[in-house]
Amino acid sequence: MQTKSLWLKDDDNSDKYILNKDLDLDILIIGGGITGLSTLYNLRNSNKKIALLESSTIGSGSTGHTTGKINYLQELIYQDIENKYNYQVAKKYYDSQKDAIKFITETIRNEKIKCDLEVVDSYIYTDKLEEVPKIKREKELLEKMGAKVLETTNNVDFIQSKYAIKVQDTYVFHPLKYLQVLKKICLKNGKMVYENSKVVRIEEKDNAFICYTEEYTIKCQKLIIASHYPFFLFPYVMPLKCTIEKSYIGSSLANAKNYTLITSSKPTTSVRYQKDSQEYLIYLTKSSRICDNLDEKENYGKLIKELNDLKLLPSYVWKNTDLLTIDKIPYIGYLNKKHNLLIGTGYNTWGMTNGSLAGLILSDLVLNKKNKYASLCDPLRINITDLGGILTNIYSNIKGFIKSKAGKNKKLYENVSFETKNGVSIGVYKENDKVYKVYNRCPHLGCSLIFNEEDKTWDCPCHASRFDKKGKCIKGPSQYDITYKDNM
Numbered sequence: 001m002q003t004k005s006l007w008l009k010d011d012d013n014s015d016k017y018i019l020n021k022d023l024d025l026d027i028l029i030i031g032g033g034i035t036g037l038s039t040l041y042n043l044r045n046s047n048k049k050i051a052l053l054e055s056s057t058i059g060s061g062s063t064g065h066t067t068g069k070i071n072y073l074q075e076l077i078y079q080d081i082e083n084k085y086n087y088q089v090a091k092k093y094y095d096s097q098k099d100a101i102k103f104i105t106e107t108i109r110n111e112k113i114k115c116d117l118e119v120v121d122s123y124i125y126t127d128k129l130e131e132v133p134k135i136k137r138e139k140e141l142l143e144k145m146g147a148k149v150l151e152t153t154n155n156v157d158f159i160q161s162k163y164a165i166k167v168q169d170t171y172v173f174h175p176l177k178y179l180q181v182l183k184k185i186c187l188k189n190g191k192m193v194y195e196n197s198k199v200v201r202i203e204e205k206d207n208a209f210i211c212y213t214e215e216y217t218i219k220c221q222k223l224i225i226a227s228h229y230p231f232f233l234f235p236y237v238m239p240l241k242c243t244i245e246k247s248y249i250g251s252s253l254a255n256a257k258n259y260t261l262i263t264s265s266k267p268t269t270s271v272r273y274q275k276d277s278q279e280y281l282i283y284l285t286k287s288s289r290i291c292d293n294l295d296e297k298e299n300y301g302k303l304i305k306e307l308n309d310l311k312l313l314p315s316y317v318w319k320n321t322d323l324l325t326i327d328k329i330p331y332i333g334y335l336n337k338k339h340n341l342l343i344g345t346g347y348n349t350w351g352m353t354n355g356s357l358a359g360l361i362l363s364d365l366v367l368n369k370k371n372k373y374a375s376l377c378d379p380l381r382i383n384i385t386d387l388g389g390i391l392t393n394i395y396s397n398i399k400g401f402i403k404s405k406a407g408k409n410k411k412l413y414e415n416v417s418f419e420t421k422n423g424v425s426i427g428v429y430k431e432n433d434k435v436y437k438v439y440n441r442c443p444h445l446g447c448s449l450i451f452n453e454e455d456k457t458w459d460c461p462c463h464a465s466r467f468d469k470k471g472k473c474i475k476g477p478s479q480y481d482i483t484y485k486d487n488m
């Protein structure tokens with residue numbers, strides 16, 4: 001069993017460029033996930049000077065750790081949006097998801113992208129009687145919006161279900177194979193994609209942005225932050241606008257079937273199949289807020305047990321995180337009045353559609369074109385009813401911070417210990433005869449870190465930054481390493 005995503009086994013090392021000079025651009029995109037690459041793809045024919053910088057490799061972030069469903073049946077999202085706003089807003093979100101699916105599937109067909117695209121039935125199900133009326137309500141809403149929805153009171157395959165609804169026009173694919181081809185098309189059209197090229201600092205100067213990597217400087221007139229967690233953007237105060245959810249995913253060899261499944265309420269269980277050179281069942285479980293369930297060995301253990309109960313042995317296990325917005329609508333668009341700074345994030349675990357939607361909106365806005373979904377996803381929208389959500393997010397942040405400090409020097413594992421030097425906590429991980437030391441403090445907002453025994457990483461329980469055993473930052477929002485200087 002490997003502790004890595006099934007998709008990343010198909011990483012393609014060709015056409016990789018690392019930034020090796022200063023750049024002067026019209027538009028810079030930071031982040032090579034589905035948001036960044038979809039945006040660049042839509043700008044491929046523009047005569048603007050555009051480049052994308054990715055700190056690691058294409059798709060190595062959240063996109064390379066999804067379950068890869070392309071779906072508009074998203075738990076009970078339409079009634080949640082209708083309850084928060086009204087039917088018209090819920091319908092607009094539905095239309096945006098259908099348009100995003102059309103964009104992805106047409107792109108795959110037009111560009112002849114081999115990314116294991118399959119049309120599948122998708123179910124929302126529940127084994128709790130009290131959930132049934134809510135799913136029935138979602139069915140009514142979906143039908144009013146134009147979807148064809150079927151219902152069943154039978155179990156769905158091996159899943160115990162009291163009630164389920166299904167639609168038949170949804171898809172699954174291999175997200176990394178899709179991104180790799182988008183990258184190649186962009187390169188062919190003269191739009192540079194630089195990997196292993198991390199932006200560590202941004203300054204605004206004379207209506208332009210200066211972005212710094214460790215060695216080079218990029219000047220750009222417009223900046224698109226597609227880095228998942230837009231960490232540079234104080235005072236946008238992302239921790240108040242979003243909470244972070246994590247889940248655990250396993251894939252096991254199994255005969256592929258033509259459907260996907262998801263529970264109507266949290267904690268989420270989600271199932272899909274994947275067919276390439278081998279056939280896999282992909283199973284997601286144990287979703288929770290990032291500040292809860294901090295023992296990763298236990299979390300992975302529960303995932304593996306659930307798979308074993310299904311008589312399956314996982315070949316790959318991994319975890320993923322995503323940002324949840326207060327009103328379940330993503331944040332895509334301008335962040336300032338000068339209209340030169342844009343973001344795309346907050347996809348509520350539906351980033352294949354919403355990252356593609358971001359690609360459509362951001363590429364229009366940055367070329368001063370109108371987009372019919374720009375007002376829906378405006379990241380600066382404010383609503384008085386958001387207050388409850390903001391308070392919940394403040395609570396989650398404080399809870400994560402306190403839990404991180406309470407567990408700061410707690411010895412969860414045999415091979416991990418802690419030292420204090422000049423009042424500073426140092427985490428020590430021993431592997432065979434090697435000792436790795438790190439500063440036990442996340443450079444983002446100062447939370448203490450929890451050692452993840454399964455992945456051999458130091459993980460932040462507040463905003464999901466991750467560091468490898470040597471202290472190298474492998475996932476934001478932190479952009480700095482935590483390697484202890486006297487490391488052995």
Ligand SMILES: Cc1cc2nc3c(=O)[nH]c(=O)nc-3n(C[C@H](O)[C@H](O)[C@H](O)COP(=O)(O)OP(=O)(O)OC[C@H]3O[C@@H](n4cnc5c(N)ncnc54)[C@H](O)[C@@H]3O)c2cc1C
Nearest residue numbers: 031033034035055061062063067068069199321350351352
């Ligand atoms: C468990 C789980 C399952 C999911 N399954 C699905 C699913 O089935 N279908 C679906 O639609 N959605 C799913 N999602 C949601 C989806 O994974 C995300 O919403 C989506 O991948 C986000 O894409 P992104 O491009 O915004 O971010 P990312 O894919 O994370 O891309 C951001 C990139 O920016 C790079 N970066 C960060 N900082 C810097 C920097 N300083 N300089 C340069 N580069 C930087 C990162 O390395 C990263 O590659 C799931 C989420 C979770 C948590």
